[in-house]
Each structure stands twice: as structure tokens, then as C-alpha cells.
Amino acid sequence: MASEGSPDCCSSEPYAGASSCTTASFCPTSTTYLPSTCATSRCQTPSFLCRAHLPAGCLSPCYLTGGCNSPCLVGNCAWCEEGTFNSNEKETMQFLNDRLASYLERVRSLEENNAELECRIREQCEPDATPVCPDYQRYFDTIEELQQKEVNLLREQLGDRLNVELDTAPTVDLNKVLDEMRCQYERVLANNRRDAEEWFAAQTEELNQQQMSSAEQLQGCQTEMLELKRTANTLEIELQAQQTLTESLECTVAETEAQYSTQLAQMQCLIDSVEHQLAEIRCDLERQNQEYKVLLDTKARLECEINTYRGLLEKEDSRLPCNPGSTASISNSACEPCSAYVICTVENCCA
Structure with missing residues (x-):
């Protein structure tokens, strides 16, 4: 019975351990499972929370998406109810805290629903004298037939030396089954809570490391940008100084050329005058x-x-x-x- 009641991490069917006596006006109970070895060993719907069936009064399940056979990252996961994560660390931490509180609240509501279902099962099973639930009656009939065949075969082999008394099948102890289910759910919830805390701590540590590395990179980039700005300002000042010096030198060259051109013109006029005088003197x-x-x-x-x-x-x-x-x-x-x-x-x- 316990092996049939353990839910598969990759299955989306409801828990089969509940008999037909539990099919009352309420919905079948199930829980939400955190990632385990089963979730990482097969290619299934990779998520932080596997698909689960909740009671009608519970909130709809939410999932964190990730790659197959790989843990999902907070920066890449998307929530069905509240949108994507923000890149801001404070908002991310607040969001994770809210999700953890919501998860714990959901666990408490599931425990309350489980207790309520146990009470209903007891109320329905106490006045009912049927030893076996209708859903399992055919299995027990088959078991009785097989046992009867085996007894008949042994009688034929042993003859009269063995007398076998067959009693009716014992009634199923629903309290024991419910206790086993409760223990199983508590173990699953404890494992889920531990996995959630470990996952939360790992993601928090990873986010802190990413924040530190990003802060260091940002500081380095800012320092480099300041140095580049300082270098650019220095080069701009030097360029302006060189341009000013070039303009002044060009002005000086222009003035010098004009001055020497004037002097050259004057000297040329003087030379022409002297040559004219020399020509006159020669004539004289x-x-x-x-x-x-x-x-x-x-x-x-x-x-x-x-x-x-x-x-x-x-x-x-x-x-x-x-x-x-x-x-x-x-x-x-x-x-x-x-x-x-x-x-x-x-x-x-x-x-």
C-alpha cells in the first residue's frame, strides 16, 4: 500500500492510494514536490516545482522553467502568476521571500486539508461495515482465487496430511494507511522545505557573487571611463594649444612674408633708381x-x-x-x- 501511495515525480496523475470511499464531494488530495534525484535523472518538465494537483480551494500551482537535466536559474525562470524576476537584487530577494512564505502557507493549507480529509474518511468508514473498499474488491477477489488455487494444488500434493483453513481477507486498517500517508507527506514536505531552503541559499549566494563581480566590473569600467575622459580632456587641451600655436605661427609667417615683401619691393625700387642714376651718370x-x-x-x-x-x-x-x-x-x-x-x-x- 505504501509503495502505491508514493507519487512519481514525473507523473501528473493523482495519488492512487485513496480508495473509492474517499471519492466524496471533495477533490482528491496531492502535494507539490521540489526537485530531487528523480527530477534531475530524466528529461521531464524541468522546473523548481513539478506539476501537481491541488485541492479546489488551493491556489493554482506555479512553475520555474529551466533546461532539461539542469537546475533552473533565478535570472531565467518565469513565474506563471507574478511575471519574471527583476534584475534588482533587493526586489529578487523580496520576491523569493514572498514565494517561500507562500509555499509555507500552501504547505500549512495542505496539512489542514489532509486533516479534514482524514476526518471525513473516518466519518464515512466507521458506519460502513464493508471490509474492503470497492475500488480494491476485484483485486482481493483475484487474490482469493489465486490463494484458493494454490491451496487446492497443495491439497492434491499432500493429500489428507494437511488441513488448511481459509479465512476471509482481513479488513484494511484505514487509520494505518492514513498514518503512513501522513508520514510520507510530512517526509516529502520536509524534504521539499529543505530543498527549497538549500536552493534559496544557493541562489542567494550565487546572486551575491554575481552582484559582487558586477559591482567590481562596474567600478573598473567607471575607473577606466574616468581615465579615458581625463585623457580625452588632456588631448583636447593639447590639441587646442597646438591649434593656437599653429595659428600664431601662421600669422607670424604671414606678417614676416608681408614685411619682407615690402622690404623686397623697396629694395627693388631702390635698385631700379640706382640703376637709373648709374645709367644717367654713364651718359653724363x-x-x-x-x-x-x-x-x-x-x-x-x-x-x-x-x-x-x-x-x-x-x-x-x-x-x-x-x-x-x-x-x-x-x-x-x-x-x-x-x-x-x-x-x-x-x-x-x-x-
Whole structure:
């Protein structure tokens, strides 16, 4: 009886241990199971809570989805009633606490329903004198037939040496069955509670580790971002300084080019003026050379004339014997103006 009453973790059928006397106006009882070795050993509906049938007065079951043969993660699980988990740790912890409280409340309600069902079963079974429930009567009939066949076979083999008295089948002790069911459910609930606490602690530890690693990564990223911003600001300042220096150098180069261009233009004008003056001077020199040559020719001609006149005067003086000294003085006075005139004329030409 106990083996038939143990529910399979992969089965969704109600518990078969309840007999036909329990099919009253209330719904059949069952419980909600947490993950165990059976849940991880086969490819079934992977969840934190396997599918279960609850009484009509209980809340509808909820499930946590996960991969086959792998434990589900809180970040990936979805609840049928209240939506998905938030990434915020505080909200996640509060949600898990609420779920645990809801689960414990559901366990208490199941215990109360179980006690109520036991009372109803006792009330229905006490006035009923039927030793066996109708659902199992055919099984007991088959057992009696098999026992009768076995006894007949032994009688044929042993003859009269063995007398077997067959008694009717003993009545089933429903209280014992209910006690076994209660113990079984209590064990299952204890295991479920322990598994839930272990799972909750593991998920909490994992979330704490993830939060610590995420906080460290966030801090590292923030530090790196600050360093990059500082480097970018420094580079921007350097770029602005280089641009300012480049602009100032360009302005200086432009001013220098303009200044030297002006000076070059002035020097070119001066050179042109000097060249023009030199050309004029050359022309003047050539003209003066021509005039000098003319003057030299004139001087030479005049000297020849003077010498000629002097010779003539001397001849005339020599012919006059009365006053030779006066003739000499006259000749000298006559020559002096001519020589002075020639010298002044040459100096004027050179000037």
C-alpha cells in the first residue's frame, strides 16, 4: 500500500492510494514536490516545482522553467502568476521571500486539508461495515482465487496430511494507511522545505557573487571611463594649444612674408633708381668725355695758334730794335689772358 501511495515525480496523475470511499464531494488530495534525484535523472518538465494537483480551494500551482537535466536559474525562470524576476537584487530577494512564505502557507493549507480529509474518511468508514473498499474488491477477489488455487494444488500434493483453513481477507486498517500517508507527506514536505531552503541559499549566494563581480566590473569600467575622459580632456587641451600655436605661427609667417615683401619691393625700387642714376651718370660721363676731347682739341689748336702768334710777335719785336724790353712785356701780357682763358675753360669742362 505504501509503495502505491508514493507519487512519481514525473507523473501528473493523482495519488492512487485513496480508495473509492474517499471519492466524496471533495477533490482528491496531492502535494507539490521540489526537485530531487528523480527530477534531475530524466528529461521531464524541468522546473523548481513539478506539476501537481491541488485541492479546489488551493491556489493554482506555479512553475520555474529551466533546461532539461539542469537546475533552473533565478535570472531565467518565469513565474506563471507574478511575471519574471527583476534584475534588482533587493526586489529578487523580496520576491523569493514572498514565494517561500507562500509555499509555507500552501504547505500549512495542505496539512489542514489532509486533516479534514482524514476526518471525513473516518466519518464515512466507521458506519460502513464493508471490509474492503470497492475500488480494491476485484483485486482481493483475484487474490482469493489465486490463494484458493494454490491451496487446492497443495491439497492434491499432500493429500489428507494437511488441513488448511481459509479465512476471509482481513479488513484494511484505514487509520494505518492514513498514518503512513501522513508520514510520507510530512517526509516529502520536509524534504521539499529543505530543498527549497538549500536552493534559496544557493541562489542567494550565487546572486551575491554575481552582484559582487558586477559591482567590481562596474567600478573598473567607471575607473577606466574616468581615465579615458581625463585623457580625452588632456588631448583636447593639447590639441587646442597646438591649434593656437599653429595659428600664431601662421600669422607670424604671414606678417614676416608681408614685411619682407615690402622690404623686397623697396629694395627693388631702390635698385631700379640706382640703376637709373648709374645709367644717367654713364651718359653724363660719356658726354663729358666727348666734351673733354673737344676741349683738348681746342686747347691743342689754341696752343698752336698761341705759339704761332708768339713766334710772330717775337719776330716783330726782333725787328724793332728801339725797345726790346717793352715788346717782351707786351708779348707776355698778351699771352697771359689767353692761357688763363684756356685753363678756366678746361676746369669748367671737368666740373
